[in-house]
Amino acid sequence: MPAKGKHRRPKSSSLTRGIAVAGTGGAVLVLPVLGATAAGAAQPAGTTAGPAAASKTYVVVAGDSLSKIAREHSLSGGWKKLYEDNRSALGATPRLIHPGLKLTLGEKAPAEPTKKSAAPKASAERADRSERENTLAAEPAAAPAKKSYTNDLDGWINESLDIMAQQGIPGSYEGIHRNIMRESSGNPLATNNWDSNAAAGTPSKGLLQVIDPTFTAYHVPGTSLDGFDPVANITAACNYAADRYGSIDNVNGPY
Incomplete structure (x- = not known):
């Protein structure tokens, strides 16, 4: 007959524990089981933590472009989606935005991985520069000031x-x-x-x-x-x- 051993009361845990009994040829094993409804239980892989952020209004400032706004606010769909969401305010030419214009920003895109390669950032910078150049090319040159003469x-x-x-x-x-x-x-x-x-x-x-x-x-x-x-x-x-x-x-x- 096995000698009687000292038994300790297990420490309490915030996790709900159950008991599973398994036969091992006469011996009994007591296994802890994490409750499916335990507080702080890990979510299944692939689920999103928390509801998506609500849309909000952004006021354009000098130096802004659609791609820059979309990038800085991590907008899903990039500048094209931002343009589609604000087509009524932007009209037929998405490149021409001006300070004071109010834009509606949609849901934020999922968080990006911690490690980022330099290629996407460089590509975004090229796209932003190209957009600024196209905007400048589309703007008509200012008419030269008319020369004035004294009335004498x-x-x-x-x-x-x-x-x-x-x-x-x-x-x-x-x-x-x-x-x-x-x-x-x-x-x-x-x-x-x-x-x-x-x-x-x-x-x-x-x-x-x-x-x-x-x-x-x-x-x-x-x-x-x-x-x-x-x-x-x-x-x-x-x-x-x-x-x-x-x-x-x-x-x-x-x-």
Whole structure:
């Protein structure tokens, strides 16, 4: 008969234990069995811990792109799914997003493994860079600011010179200014009512004293049709002088 041994009371555990009895040729083995409903029991492989995160609203900031937002928020489906979820806000062009735009972010993707290879990150960075480049290419270039001129003799001459340069009409600031001071003393409304042209009903007028038939024949497109308009008067007179004398710079007297 086996000697009586000392028996210890097993320590209590948070796990519910059962007893299994197995025959071993006369001996009895007592085996602990983990209860199926024990607190903290491991979940079966393949199950997801906890419910999926609810959708939320994200406000776009400067420098954002759909791929960047999708990556930083671990969105399942990437930027394409983000675009599909926000098609009504983004319209037909997913690349064009702007600060202040509100986007709905869907459920978060399952957690990625701890160890990541460098390849997916590099691929995402290339996609993000490509998207930014495509966005810049799609945006129209800003129109150059329109040049402004002062509303005086200096401004009228400079504006006329820019128009003449576009039309291939020769002339310099000094040549124009010299002839203006001789013809009208810089008065854009000056009119000659006493010479032969005036007697014929076509008085010379404006800064460079141009008669109407000459103004009409040598008018430069894009300028006013008013013979008293300073810029139109100068450019028409310089166009006429270029045709007859080679340049307004070659005019040093009545022309």
